[in-house]
Structures are given as structure tokens and as C-alpha cells.
Amino acid sequence: MSKIGVFVCHCGENISRTVDCARVAKASGQIRGVAVAKDYKYMCSDPGQALIKNAIKEHKLDGVVVSACSPHMHEKTFRKAVTEAGLNQFLCEMANIREHCSWVHEKEEPTTRKAIELVRLMVEKVKRNMALEPIRVDVTKRALVIGGGVAGIQAALDIADGGHEVILVEKDPSVGGHMAQLSETFPTLDCSQCILTPKMVDVGSHPNIKLYTYSEVEKIEGFVGNFKVTIKKKARSVDIDKCTGCGECQLKCPSKKIPSEFDRGLKNRTAIYIPFPQAVPARPVIDREHCIYFTKGKCKACQKVCPTEAVDFEQTDEYVEEEVGGIVVATGFDLYTTDKQGPYPDYKGYGEYGYGEDPDIIDGLQFERLASASGPTGGAIQRPSDGKEPKSVVFLQCIGSRHPSKGIEFCSKICCMYTAKHTMLYKHKVHHGTAYVFYMDIRAPGKGYDEFVRRAIEEDGAVYLRGRVSRIYRSGDHLIVKGADTLSGAAVEIEADMVVLATAVMPQPGIEGLFQKLGISYDQYKFASEAHPKLRPVECATAGIFLAGACQGPKDIPESVAQASAAASKALILFSRDQMLREPVVAKVNENTCIACWYCVEICPFTAISKKDIRDRQGNLIKRVAEVNPSLCTGCGTCAATCFSNSIDLDGFTDEQIYSEINSLMAVGQDLFPEPEKAEGDSPDEKAA
Amino acid sequence: MSDRTDKIREVARKWLADGTVEAVVGWEQGTYREKCSPVLVRKPEDADRLLFNDRCTNNLMTYLKRDPVRGMEKVGVVAKGCDIKSLIGLLQESQVEREKVMVLAVTCEGVKKDDGTVPIKCQACDVNTPTFYDEIVGEKVASNPDPEARFKDLEKLDAMTPAERNSFWREELDKCIRCYACRQACPLCICSRCIAEKNQPQWVETSPHPRGNFSWNLVRAYHLAGRCVECEACETACPVNIPLMLLNRAMARTVKGAFDYEAGKDPEVQPPLRTFNLDDDNSFIL
Known part of the structure; x- marks a missing residue:
């Protein structure tokens, strides 16, 4: 008993x-x-x-x-x-x-x-x-970091400094992410590139970091401590070992009218291009969609001019396999667009703000490029339509965010701060101009943050109006912004030269595909979900996968960096042991009854089941049976459910246990609920x- | 018919004489005039016992997974098109090795049940002339252009309300005496220990009362989902005439609708419930 x-x-x-x-x-x-x-x-x-x-x-x-x-x-x-x-x-x-x-x-x-x-x-x-x-399993002491923005860079550097190899995968031709696009950073107004580019260089040259730019994660197999990752190196069309980054090809490329992604469409680039001067690696890539040779079959101007014969039109996508023990996901964010057809099919844009069709209505990142010394205007604030200096600029906060009727309820967290920063940058460059800000609440909790906003209002004279804007339309040379100032109760109409929309922070479009490959969960907006919102904020429910930065939700730079270091330390904890303990909830085969139909072998999602020969002492084959590799088995139970002959049982969840559980509910004749x-x-x- | 019988005997005799096979599984005249029985012929001189006519209803593939045939180096088997479908199932599930079997296919116009009627599988047959064999005898026979006609029988089930369907099956399955003849006759019931005989825990109650009968017959049907080749061996074997093929065909129709797959067609294509792919349709998950 x-x-x-x-x-x-x-x-x-x-x-x-x-x-x-x-x-x-x-x-x-x-x-x-x-x-x-x-x-x-x-x-x-x-x-x-x-x-x-x-x-x-x-x-x-x-x-x-x-x-x-x-x-x-x-x-x-x-x-x-x-x-x-x-x-x-x-x-x-x-x-x-x-x-x-x-x-x-x-x-x-x-x-x-x-x-x-x-x-x-x-x-x-x-x-x-x-x-x-x-069960004891060996740990592969290498990490994969997905995403080369500031979070990915920090996580990669920390793990690499901890003495372990890191594979850093970035989908774009250069690391840097959104931070490389910013002009100055709040609340100190130090130059974003000045603090980021040294880290980018470190990542490119660190002996423990293997950098795959212009690459994507294609497939992930295995489990914590023993992941096998297939990385797709997209055809760059340039041999980066031969290339010296001289830039001659860019000058000669005749296809010059392609909106630059890095400058968010405010400047054009060539078809063969280095995304920005500080790029790591500082090697060009051919955009095959726009390249004249790839679209029309003739040109090769870049190849002719290249002094090192690095341009290779024959290059194809290459797949490499890497074995890692832990994965840091740092895929970052993108911005909500007000366009009718944005990258987020679930969200419709803003008709009341002209669906992003007016060139003088820009978003926060475009303003960053305008204000940046490396930007299209060399740091001068000029409106995109005619290059004039705007005499008044209206900043609108909460575009998309906190707007349930547009499908988003969350607060994008960084916009209050960067809008305050924008007003200051504007005022520092256009002394006689006026910056207006339409806000819902000013959310500035953080070290030195509220002081920063107060400075924008009190010292730099930004006009803060609490209320929303109902419509923006063009009237001659100006944009008319109609809104409400709910504190005075008055309707407001402002004649603006330029409007900057603080659009919502969203996950990268289509990122859920990667999350599905990783087997991690995500919320309704496709932000990755942490294992516990309070006590395990950087871990995923899937063991061995950690989160860093804005892929988890809107975050500013210090937070992203802090979380990246936290994720790195989680990975380093994982790597501090030679062996890892795994739950012994694994499948077991009853060799007496197995009939070798191999259904389990075929359906096992983790390829944990193989075929085994049972032989007698003379080596004669007696029968063949399925065999489970306990270090690969995750105990999902698919095989146990598929096996006709009931020859597979899951330790800890045996048929007998489940049956007795069900049976106990049917017990009769007892006073069950006295x-x-x-x-x-x-x-x-x-x-x- | 007698022409095919002669040819079967001729080929079997040759195979046995030159050692191609250890034995040939075929049909012989049964005890009663209107029935044929399975026979295992081991010597060339016994090849004359073999025959083929419209009473050769048994699906002989079921013997391939049993002793003594299972242990033989190489065995010949006489097979109609429908029987070959079962063989394809057994090959897919690694129960039979292709190089250990010599298939002596025979074209067929359809067989008759004991009462002289033509089974549904023959009415809607699409393999009167087999395409998968080592040797074939008989003239080419045209097939029914509409094999889907076999699902016509299901319409009466579809027309019932769930309550009516429940009482229909309750009545039918009430007859079951749990002799497991359906299982023994089925070429694709391949387990060495059937779940009905597992008693720790005992998922299927063994005594023939309604609850156990439901579990048994539904487990049997589910275990054949996407695998049953509709050879009708179970229904033919059933001594109390339970319409087992209604269950099997309903399954086959569902699998065809959901996965566009028909069992027993192509040994290279995996049965749908046997595969796992990240691209599998997940739309049924909420």
C-alpha cells in the first residue's frame, strides 16, 4: 500500500x-x-x-x-x-x-x-x-546571437569576453541596427554613432566572434546545450576577403536612384553599396533586385572597375551549419508605418495623416537621419520636399501606440523621450523655429529622463500641447495640423513646415517565422514572450534561448544593453558546466512488442529515434526495433501516441499512470465529497x- | 479463368523448380464447391493445386507477416490488384522486404462473395490490371473509371443524425462476439501484441458487451486510418456481418479529403500519419 x-x-x-x-x-x-x-x-x-x-x-x-x-x-x-x-x-x-x-x-x-x-x-x-x-548531456559551449543591433552586439561581446565562441548572425549587410541610424541619444545628447561604432568594430575583430552579415537563420534543430543551426549566407555578389572596401564600385554604379534603407528613403544609394561609411564589415553588397546586370543582363561596371576582382556575379546563397549550446534572440524592432500598405498587413495606416504620402510628414527615424551629421543633409534640418529650413515643426506622439482603434494598445515607451530630444535638436539647429508637441501623457521615468523633458520645455521652449491631432492636410507651402489642446479645451490649428510622427515600435515584420523555427512563443503583436514576466524576463520558455532588446517589447538603449548583458550572463551560466541535467521524461521502447514499422522514426520531430538490430551471440539478426536517444528526446510523446502496438511509453507519463488518472474519475461507490x-x-x- | 489457372501453375512450378522461391502462397479448391482456400505450395509437383477463379476472395498478403512465410528467404505470392495494395502498405511500413517477395499478379474481373453478390471493392475497382508485380498473368481488364463510387454507401451514414448514427452502431456493434477474426484477416493489422490484449493498463475491455465492443472496433478502425487499403478482408471474415467497411471507408474518405492520400497506391509515398514536417498544415489548431 x-x-x-x-x-x-x-x-x-x-x-x-x-x-x-x-x-x-x-x-x-x-x-x-x-x-x-x-x-x-x-x-x-x-x-x-x-x-x-x-x-x-x-x-x-x-x-x-x-x-x-x-x-x-x-x-x-x-x-x-x-x-x-x-x-x-x-x-x-x-x-x-x-x-x-x-x-x-x-x-x-x-x-x-x-x-x-x-x-x-x-x-x-x-x-x-x-x-x-x-539525464546528463554534454554542453556545446558556443552561442548563437541572432541580430546585430546594439543588443546583439552587446550580448555577443559579453559572451565572447567570457571566453566562449559566438556566432553573430545579422540579416543586413552591416551590423549596427537602428542605433547606427540615430543622431544623438537621450538624456545626454551624446552622439549615437560615436558610442556604437567602437563596439561594432570590436564585434568585427573579436577573436571569439564569427560574424555572418547578410545572413539569416534557416533551420534550428536540437535542444538546450546542443543546438544545430543552419545559416543561410545570402549571395553578397562580392568576395569580402578580396574586397578592400575602397568604394570605387559605388562611384561607378550607374543605378543610383534606389532609396537608401539606412537613410530611410531620404537619400538614394547605388545598386552596389556599403550601407553607411562606418559599416562593419565595410564591404559592399549588390542589391540584385535593382542591379542593372541582374535585371537586364548587361553592365558589370563595378566588376570592371574593381581593382581586386572581388565582384562575383556568380555567387549563390550558401548554407553553413554551426553547433551551439545557447541562443540569444536580439532581432529588434521596426516602426509602424502610416502607409495604406505597410509591412504589417494586420494594421491599416493613418488616412487622416495622408497615408505617409506627403514628403514633409516623416517619422522619428527619418528625423534622426535629418539631424545626424552623417545623414543626407549633413545634419542640417531641412524638410524633404524642397530642402527649406522648417520654421515650425509639429511632433505627434503615440502614432499607432496606445491607439486601440488602430489595433495597438501598448505604449511604445521611447517616443516621449526621443520626441523631447527631437525638439531640442531642432531648436539647437533652428534657433528661431518653434517646436510643437502633441502628447497624451509624458512618460519619462528613468534616470535623468524627466529632467530632460523639462529642459526641452523650459530651456528650449518646446510647446507641449496635450491632445491629439485629427487631421493634417496641405495648404500651399504649409501643412495644416488640426488638433485639440485638451488642457485649455480649445481647438488648435497650426501651420507647420514639417510634421514628425512618433510611430509605434513594432517587431520586425514577419519575425514570427523565426520564432516558430526557434520554438519560442510570442504575443499578439509578435513580440517574443519571456518565460516569466517578473522572475525570468530574459529567458524564453524554451530552455537555452534568451531574449535581448526590443524583440521582446519596446525598449530604449540602456535597457536593451542591460538585457543583452543579462542574456549573455544566462548563456555564460549555461556554459559554466560541462554537463547539463535534463528531465528524464523521455520515451522508452518495449523491445518485445515493437514491430519495427518505423512510424516513430518518421514522425519524431527531434530525430531522437533510430533503428536498432537485436542480434544473438553469433551475430545473427533476431529482430529490429526502434531505439530512443534519451539526450535528444524531449518527451513530447508524439511517438507514444503514434505507436499502434503501444510499445512506447513515456517515463513519468506512462500509459498506466494516465489510465489510472482517468479511471480514478470514474470510481463509483465511494463517498467522494463528504x-x-x-x-x-x-x-x-x-x-x- | 482456366487460362489464368494454367499460367499461375506454370510460373509457380518454374519458380519452385529453379529455387527462385521457397514456397508459393496461392488459392486452391476449398472443401465446398463455391469456396477457395489459401494454400502454401512448397514443391513444384504441388503447383497444380493452385487455381484462380471468381471465388478467390482471400487476401493472401496477411500470410506474409506470419510464420512460416515470414521466416522464408524468398516467397512467391499470387495476388489480385487489391491484394497488391496491401503489399504496398506492408512495404511502406517495413513489414515485408521487397526483395524477399515474388509477386505473381493476376488480372481480375472481380470476385464474388459467398452469397454470389459482387463486393463494392470490385464494383469500383481501379486495379483490375495490377501495375506492381514481378510477373503477371491474364489479359488486360478495364477498371471502373469512377473509383469514388465506393463511397456511395456512406451516404446513408451521412444522412443520419448523430443520435441515429450512434444507435445504428450500437446495434451493429452489439453483435460483436470479439472473435478478432477481423484482426486476423487484416493484412495490415501488423502488431505482434494487439492493444486488445494489453492488460497493464487494459484500454480495451475484453468481454463482449457494448462498452468493450465500441472500444475494440473504434481502436481497430483508428489504427487503420490512412493505412486501410479497403480489401474487405475484415468484413468478409466477420461471422456476425458487422459492416466494418463502412467505418474503414469513412476513414479513407476523410484521409483522402484531408491529405489527398489513398493507401496502397505508391510504395514511395509515405502515409500521411507517418510523416512530420514543419510545413504541415496547422490550420486545425486554434
Whole structure:
């Protein structure tokens, strides 16, 4: 007869508000095989755990059911506790009466009944649990960093400085990301490129960093500690080993009218181009979509002029495989566009602001390029339509963000700060101009942030108007901005020379494809989800994958850098061990009944199952069976469900355990739910006490 | 017919005499005039026992996965087009090695059931002239241009309400005596230990009462989803005439609709429930 202990947690009031925990404990005490059942306010607390440990020793328990929250939350905690009391950790199970019961039901009689049923299921399961030992797997001490913006750069440098090899994959021809496009940074107004480019150079020259620019992650196999990554190196059409970066090709390229991505369309580039002078690697790439040779079949001007014969029109996409142990995802963000047909098909643009068709209505990043010393105007503020210096500029905040009718409810977090910065940059360059800002709230929490905004208003005279803009339209040389100042209650009409929209921070368009390859979850906006919003903010639910920067949600530079270092330290923690322990929840094959149909081999998503020959001593083949590699198996159970002959079982979730769980719900003839008063006096709980 | 019988005997005799095969599985005259029985011929002089006529209903492929045939180095098997579909299933699932089997295909105009009627599989047959074989005998026979006609029978099920369908099956499955003849006759029931005989835990109750009968017959049907080649061996074997092919054909129709796959057509194409691909259709997941 089993001796199971049941421990019912109140979770403060989280459970006890709707579930009668004392009654759950009493009813559990009557389940056959339960030796002791107790309830306690906080089972995860020190005294709560002590209660479990004492009960294990006192009653010589051979199984424990903690009836509390989700195993995601505290299974580890309680497994550790039972181990300390001398019980195998896999003899401890959680019955989730919080997420599965108290949080989703009202305070009614059936809620408590359901909690009792959930305990009963787990008691039946734990009776059939086997003591298991964790599986040891070797750790590949190399990291993959996806994305070469400031977050990816920081994570790569930290891991590389920690002494481990890093594979850095960037989809664009150069690392740098959005930070390289910025002019100055808040709240110090130091030059963005001046602080970023040294880091970019470090990444390019660090002996531990292998840089793949103009490349994408094609495929990811394996699991924490042992990922196998296939990287697609897109055809650059330039041999970067031969190329010296002299730039002659750019000068000769006849296709010169391509809007530059780096300058956000404010300047044109050639078909063979280095995205910006400080690019790392400072090597050109041919944009095959626009190159005259690739579109029309004739030209090759760049090849003729190249002194080192580096231009290679025959280059094709190349695939390389890398083995890594941990992955940092730092894919960053992009901006919401007000265009009718933006890169985000789920969101319609802003008709009231002209769908981005007026050249003088620009977004925040375009303004950064205008203000940047390396930008299309050399840092002079000139409006795009005619190059005139704008006498008044209207800045609109919360374009897309906090605008549920446009499909986005979140706050993009950085716009209040960068808009304040923009007004200052503008005023510092156009002394007699006026900057107007339409805002909803000014959100400037952060070191030196609010002071910065106050400075913009008080010292640089930015006119802040609390309200939204209903319409922008062109009237001759000017743009008329119609809005409301809700503090004075007046309608406002401003004649502006240029309008800057602080558009929402969005994930990279189509990034969910990569997240699916990685097997990580994402929210409704396609921002990557962390494992726990408070306690595991840089880890994914998928072990070995960490998040850095704005791919997780809007973030400013200091936050992205801090998170990148945090992700790097998580990777370094992973690499600090030679071997890693894995849950022994893996599939096992019954070789007696396996009929070698290989369904499991074919369907295993992790290629963990192989074919094995069973031979006698003379080496004669007796039969062939399936064999599971426990270090590859993730315990997903697909094989167990597919096997006709029921020859595969999952350790920790055996057929027998599941069956007895189901069966326990059908038990008849027992007084399953004794009324509290009836049960009084004869509960094992009290006897134990 | 007698022409085909002669040729079958001739080929079998040759194969047995020159050692191509250890034995030939075929049909012989049964105890009763209107029935043929399976026979295992091991010697060339016994080849004359073999015959082919419209009573050769048994699907002989089921013997390939059993002893003693399973252990043989190489075996010949006489097969109609429909039987060859089963062989393709067995090849896909690695139960039979192609080089260990010599297929003696025979063209067929259709067989008859014991009561003299023509089974649905023959009415809508698309393999009267087999295409997968080592040797073939008989003149070419044209096939039914509309193999989908075999699903016509399902219309009466489709017309029922769920409640009616439930009581229909309750009544039919009530007859089941759990003799497992359907399983034994099925060439694709390949397990050495059937789930019906597993008792830790016992998913399928063994006694022939409604609950166990439902579990058994549904498990059997599900295990054949996307695999059943509709040879009708189970229904023919059933001593209490449960319309098992209604279940099997309903499955086949669903698989065809969902995956555009028909079992037993091409040994190179994997059955849909046997593959995993990242590009698999996920639209059914909410």
C-alpha cells in the first residue's frame, strides 16, 4: 500500500478565496493510499516546505502531491524540498488547483469538488511514479546571437569576453541596427554613432566572434546545450576577403536612384553599396533586385572597375551549419508605418495623416537621419520636399501606440523621450523655429529622463500641447495640423513646415517565422514572450534561448544593453558546466512488442529515434526495433501516441499512470465529497496531528 | 479463368523448380464447391493445386507477416490488384522486404462473395490490371473509371443524425462476439501484441458487451486510418456481418479529403500519419 502525502496550499488567498482548502485536505485524506493530508497558507514558504519534509520523514511517505499552483511555477521548489527529505524528486507531483481551478471558477460548491478531483488524479498518478534520475548531456559551449543591433552586439561581446565562441548572425549587410541610424541619444545628447561604432568594430575583430552579415537563420534543430543551426549566407555578389572596401564600385554604379534603407528613403544609394561609411564589415553588397546586370543582363561596371576582382556575379546563397549550446534572440524592432500598405498587413495606416504620402510628414527615424551629421543633409534640418529650413515643426506622439482603434494598445515607451530630444535638436539647429508637441501623457521615468523633458520645455521652449491631432492636410507651402489642446479645451490649428510622427515600435515584420523555427512563443503583436514576466524576463520558455532588446517589447538603449548583458550572463551560466541535467521524461521502447514499422522514426520531430538490430551471440539478426536517444528526446510523446502496438511509453507519463488518472474519475461507490461536518473527527489529518 | 489457372501453375512450378522461391502462397479448391482456400505450395509437383477463379476472395498478403512465410528467404505470392495494395502498405511500413517477395499478379474481373453478390471493392475497382508485380498473368481488364463510387454507401451514414448514427452502431456493434477474426484477416493489422490484449493498463475491455465492443472496433478502425487499403478482408471474415467497411471507408474518405492520400497506391509515398514536417498544415489548431 502506498503512503502518499497530500499538501494543500492556500496560496495566500489565491486558492482559498474560492476553494475550501481544509475540505480538500480532509477529502484527500480519505483517498486510498493517502497517509497524510494537510493544508497550509503558503506551502512554498520555508515553514510550508518544512511541513512537507517533516511529514515525509514522520510518515515514511513514498510519494507527495502538492496541491497548489502550476508546475511551471513551483514544481522545482517542491521537488527540491522532497529531495532534501530523502525522496526521489520525481515522486513529487503538483495538482494545479490554482490556474486550473480557483482562478477560473467562482466560489461555489463544485469548485471545491473539482479541486478534490484534481488531487485524486495526481494521487493515482504518483502511486505509479517511478524514481527517475536526471539525464546528463554534454554542453556545446558556443552561442548563437541572432541580430546585430546594439543588443546583439552587446550580448555577443559579453559572451565572447567570457571566453566562449559566438556566432553573430545579422540579416543586413552591416551590423549596427537602428542605433547606427540615430543622431544623438537621450538624456545626454551624446552622439549615437560615436558610442556604437567602437563596439561594432570590436564585434568585427573579436577573436571569439564569427560574424555572418547578410545572413539569416534557416533551420534550428536540437535542444538546450546542443543546438544545430543552419545559416543561410545570402549571395553578397562580392568576395569580402578580396574586397578592400575602397568604394570605387559605388562611384561607378550607374543605378543610383534606389532609396537608401539606412537613410530611410531620404537619400538614394547605388545598386552596389556599403550601407553607411562606418559599416562593419565595410564591404559592399549588390542589391540584385535593382542591379542593372541582374535585371537586364548587361553592365558589370563595378566588376570592371574593381581593382581586386572581388565582384562575383556568380555567387549563390550558401548554407553553413554551426553547433551551439545557447541562443540569444536580439532581432529588434521596426516602426509602424502610416502607409495604406505597410509591412504589417494586420494594421491599416493613418488616412487622416495622408497615408505617409506627403514628403514633409516623416517619422522619428527619418528625423534622426535629418539631424545626424552623417545623414543626407549633413545634419542640417531641412524638410524633404524642397530642402527649406522648417520654421515650425509639429511632433505627434503615440502614432499607432496606445491607439486601440488602430489595433495597438501598448505604449511604445521611447517616443516621449526621443520626441523631447527631437525638439531640442531642432531648436539647437533652428534657433528661431518653434517646436510643437502633441502628447497624451509624458512618460519619462528613468534616470535623468524627466529632467530632460523639462529642459526641452523650459530651456528650449518646446510647446507641449496635450491632445491629439485629427487631421493634417496641405495648404500651399504649409501643412495644416488640426488638433485639440485638451488642457485649455480649445481647438488648435497650426501651420507647420514639417510634421514628425512618433510611430509605434513594432517587431520586425514577419519575425514570427523565426520564432516558430526557434520554438519560442510570442504575443499578439509578435513580440517574443519571456518565460516569466517578473522572475525570468530574459529567458524564453524554451530552455537555452534568451531574449535581448526590443524583440521582446519596446525598449530604449540602456535597457536593451542591460538585457543583452543579462542574456549573455544566462548563456555564460549555461556554459559554466560541462554537463547539463535534463528531465528524464523521455520515451522508452518495449523491445518485445515493437514491430519495427518505423512510424516513430518518421514522425519524431527531434530525430531522437533510430533503428536498432537485436542480434544473438553469433551475430545473427533476431529482430529490429526502434531505439530512443534519451539526450535528444524531449518527451513530447508524439511517438507514444503514434505507436499502434503501444510499445512506447513515456517515463513519468506512462500509459498506466494516465489510465489510472482517468479511471480514478470514474470510481463509483465511494463517498467522494463528504460534507465538512460529517467528515469531522475522523480525518487522518487530525490523527496525524 | 482456366487460362489464368494454367499460367499461375506454370510460373509457380518454374519458380519452385529453379529455387527462385521457397514456397508459393496461392488459392486452391476449398472443401465446398463455391469456396477457395489459401494454400502454401512448397514443391513444384504441388503447383497444380493452385487455381484462380471468381471465388478467390482471400487476401493472401496477411500470410506474409506470419510464420512460416515470414521466416522464408524468398516467397512467391499470387495476388489480385487489391491484394497488391496491401503489399504496398506492408512495404511502406517495413513489414515485408521487397526483395524477399515474388509477386505473381493476376488480372481480375472481380470476385464474388459467398452469397454470389459482387463486393463494392470490385464494383469500383481501379486495379483490375495490377501495375506492381514481378510477373503477371491474364489479359488486360478495364477498371471502373469512377473509383469514388465506393463511397456511395456512406451516404446513408451521412444522412443520419448523430443520435441515429450512434444507435445504428450500437446495434451493429452489439453483435460483436470479439472473435478478432477481423484482426486476423487484416493484412495490415501488423502488431505482434494487439492493444486488445494489453492488460497493464487494459484500454480495451475484453468481454463482449457494448462498452468493450465500441472500444475494440473504434481502436481497430483508428489504427487503420490512412493505412486501410479497403480489401474487405475484415468484413468478409466477420461471422456476425458487422459492416466494418463502412467505418474503414469513412476513414479513407476523410484521409483522402484531408491529405489527398489513398493507401496502397505508391510504395514511395509515405502515409500521411507517418510523416512530420514543419510545413504541415496547422490550420486545425486554434
